[in-house]
Amino acid sequence: MSKNLEQLTNRFVELHGESTEAIRYFNAPGRVNLIGEHTDYNGGYVFPAALTFGTSLLLRKRADNQLHMASENFSLNKTITLEHAANVKEDDWINYPKAILVHLAKRGFTFGGYDVLYYGEIPNGAGLSSSASLQLVTAFGFMSMEGHPIDRVQLALVAQESENQFMMVNCGIMDQFTVSMGKKDHAILLKCDDLHYEYVPFESKGYKIVIGNTNKRRGLVDSEYNARRAQCEQAVQFLRAAFPQLNFLGEINSEQLAANAHLITDEVVLKRAQHVIEENDRVLKSVTALKNNELHAFGELMTASHKSLQYLYEVSCRELDVMVEAALQCQGVLGSRMTGAGFGGCTVSLVHEDHVAEFIEQVGSSYAAQTDFKAEFYVADIGDGVKEEVI
Structure with missing residues (x-):
């Protein structure tokens, strides 16, 4: 956490008041993809790595079921509950933590009330996974506070699902997987269709x-x-003339495409x-x-x-x-x-x-x-x- 922890704690108390309950601190990184762009939703390989800056979350239990949501990055602070929670435009950034908590609740995980403060170091809109970082720090923090068992791969999948279905963003799994599964000084070779992965030491030699x-x-x-995404799905349809069982473009290699490129009659596709x-x-x-x-x-x-x-x-x-x-x-x-x-x-x-x-x-x-x-x-x-x- 680059922002002084003491400053964040003081701000938390300023917003939410004093309590006998302890404040706990969580952090999720941003991610950079070293190579492998737009391959994730095509069932291919990506090679991302977690960063050392990201999103911090401070949580403290409440006696009721309310979530008092606040952020150091946005002016909107709001009290919500998860009952009948929906994606509404006026809730702005709060829709992201709502999304992951709603989808965890669908799997039977229960959550009480909390005082909440977020602080993000990732520039929004920069392509460094600020939304995945926000969702994963929420999931990991709330699950930890409740004592629920944590499966990091499943958390990544729920985060992707919530972004697809609650936020209506048709993203792949790479961002959520990297934020959840990152390892210091290692990049992750990830096959996005079956989630087979390998940690590869990033020894950059100066x-x-x-x-x-x-x-x-x-x-x-x-x-x-x-x-x-639609164009890639069209390409799969064309190539099924040669590969009837093809589901994703990532299942064939360059030589196979070259031999069957004539099947794709649309130049852009x-x-x-x-x-x-x-x-x-x-x-x-x-x-x-x-x-x-x-x-x-x-x-x-x-x-x-x-x-x-x-x-x-x-x-x-x-x-x-x-x-x-x-x-x-x-x-x-x-x-x-x-x-x-x-x-x-x-x-x-x-x-x-x-x-x-x-x-x-x-x-x-x-x-x-x-x-x-x-x-x-x-x-x-x-x-x-x-x-x-x-x-």
């Missing part, structure tokens, strides 16, 4: 993960995201399929490169991923492209790409530690000169998944 925030909010992401299947292959190649300490190869795959997202999947934007191109001109950079759903948000670059300060100055200046935005940069360490902070 290179740092630098996240660049374009500060371009992802305005088109919801409608375009749903359109891309073919481009979408090509990105997903080739990106899936890039993820596996990148993990092999990392295990073999071939960081230059890893970086080249990152950059190839961006080009594919730019030209085949068409989810990049001018701001992301400007930042990636500026990054690739810098000394000490092995690779750079957009990360997240696209149309704004963040880039991720692999930068030698001796050149990080120069990188931030050079990319920041170039980006400001070419766009209407000022970039922000985070030198990222890989951290653990959601947890209780023991004071």
